[in-house]
Amino acid sequence: MATELPTTDSRISPSLIRQRKGGTPLVCLTAYTYPVARLLDPHVDLLLVGDSVAMVLHGHQTTLGASIEMMIAHGQAVMRGSARACVVVDMPAGTYEDSAAQAVGSARRIADETGCQAVKLEGGVDMAGRIAAIVAAGIPVMGHIGLLPQSVEKEGGYKIKGRTNENVAALVADALAVEKAGAFSVVIEGTIEAIAADITHRIAIPTIGIGASADCDGQILVIDDMVGLTVDRVPKFVKEYADLGGVIAHAAERYASEVRSRTFPGPAHVFSSKNTSGGDDA
Numbered sequence: 419m420a421t422e423l424p425t426t427d428s429r430i431s432p433s434l435i436r437q438r439k440g441g442t443p444l445v446c447l448t449a450y451t452y453p454v455a456r457l458l459d460p461h462v463d464l465l466l467v468g469d470s471v472a473m474v475l476h477g478h479q480t481t482l483g484a485s486i487e488m489m490i491a492h493g494q495a496v497m498r499g500s501a502r503a504c505v506v507v508d509m510p511a512g513t514y515e516d517s518a519a520q521a522v523g524s525a526r527r528i529a530d531e532t533g534c535q536a537v538k539l540e541g542g543v544d545m546a547g548r549i550a551a552i553v554a555a556g557i558p559v560m561g562h563i564g565l566l567p568q569s570v571e572k573e574g575g576y577k578i579k580g581r582t583n584e585n586v587a588a589l590v591a592d593a594l595a596v597e598k599a600g601a602f603s604v605v606i607e608g609t610i611e612a613i614a615a616d617i618t619h620r621i622a623i624p625t626i627g628i629g630a631s632a633d634c635d636g637q638i639l640v641i642d643d644m645v646g647l648t649v650d651r652v653p654k655f656v657k658e659y660a661d662l663g664g665v666i667a668h669a670a671e672r673y674a675s676e677v678r679s680r681t682f683p684g685p686a687h688v689f690s691s692k693n694t695s696g697g698d699d700a
Contacts, residue, residue, distance in 0.1 A: 430463055430504040432536045432558035432602040438463070439624045444603075444636025446626055447644065450475055450492045454641060455499030462503050464626075466538065466560075466638060467493045469508040470567070474642045481567045484510040486524060493532030506560050507532055509539045511568040518551035525552045525559075536602065540566040542592020546599040553600035561596035563589060564630065565608025576653075578629075580610030593617045593625075605638065606630040608655075629655030 438444055446464040449455045450471045458465060471492050472483035486509075493507040507528050514521035525537045536558035539545060549559045564579045580586050589609065596604045603624040606614045614630035627634030639656060642648050646661040676682035 429500075429502055429535070432504060432560075435464060435504055436602040436623060439622060439635055441635075443634075444624060444626060446636055446638035448474075448638070448640045448642075449496045449500075450641075452495045452499040455496040458641065459500045459503050463636070464638075465496055465500055465503045465505050467496050467505065467507040467532075467534070468640065469510045470640050472510075474640060474648075480570055482511050482571065484508070486510055486513050486527065490528060490531045493528065493534050497533050504536065505532075505534045506536045506538050507534045509537050514539050514545070514548050514552075515541075518547055521548035522551050522555045522557075525557045526555065529557050536560055538562055538605070540568050542588075543595040546595040549596060549599035549601055559599075559601045560626075561599075561601040561604035562607065563592040563596060563604060563609075564606045564614070567607075576608065578608050578610065580613035586613055589613060590617060590620065593621050597621045597623050603635075606634060629653065 435444060444464060445462045446466060447458055447462050448468040448470060449458055449465045450467060455465060467489060469481040469484035469489065471488065472478040472481050475492075476483060476488070478484075489507055489510055493505070497505055509521075509524055509528065513524035521539070528534065528537055537552065538560040539548065539552075540562040541548075542561070542563045545561075549561060552559050565576060566573075567576075570576055580589055593604060593606075601623060603626055604621070605626045605628060606617060607627075608629045609617075609631075611631045614625070614627055615633035618625040618631065618633050618635060624635035626636040626638050628638050640648075643652055643656040644659050646658045646663045647666075648656075649663070652658065673682065
């Protein structure tokens with residue numbers, strides 16, 4: 419049963435997210451579709467239209483399958499289903515790395531065509547200039563450091579960050595660079611717990627953890643992972659709060675049985691010729 423679309427016009431802004439540093443933890447989830455956005459909107463502070471959509475809904479092996487057109491289409495759907503949460507749309511790989519001009523152009527297109535409140539991009543020190551340019555153009559930016567899914571092929575897999583002194587120093591430098599560049603918050607992914615906690619205490623913008631630390635200023639999960647819809651391996655850091663995969667499979671099994679036995683459709687699901695006045699609702 420669908421929830422009522424919230425009627426409030428007081429959408430949470432990036433600046434309000436920024437002000438939540440050190441306060442009640444920020445609740446964040448991914449969303450890619452209109453109905454899911456409607457269901458999540460009353461309960462979360464931030465909805466991320468993640469490039470994970472390429473894997474979750476489109477069957478790609480990595481997030482590199484996401485295009486800017488894909489992100490815009492799903493961003494538009496989430497915006498239609500959301501009235502309260504701050505909506506952030508991922509900038510897919512290949513749309514911001516080459517130059518500040520490319521980054522600003524891509525961010526402007528995403529913001530203009532979706533109406534989202536902010537964009538997100540991956541990288542720290544190396545992408546600080548891109549973040550600063552987008553912010554200077556008037557578009558809020560969420561950063562993303564630690565494990566970077568868009569770099570998985572280059573790094574040879576999903577590797578947890580913060581295991582060496584050199585890597586810890588790089589993570590801290592990335593966090594400070596993202597903060598200095600003007601990001602309103604930063605995702606820390608796949609990072610040793612103590613390191614993510616230390617970074618959270620070092621910087622003045624909220625940290626959003628995913629496979630990081632409970633000390634982060636907020637948490638985010640991929641919605642399909644959280645509700646048991648992931649068809650492949652679920653990451654260690656995911657807690658499943660429901661088994662919708664099992665529910666859907668069981669419903670399909672029952673439906674198939676009833677169709678094959680001709681018990682569906684029954685009298686309640688077909689239209690009778692007794693009422694000839696017309697106007698029957700489907």
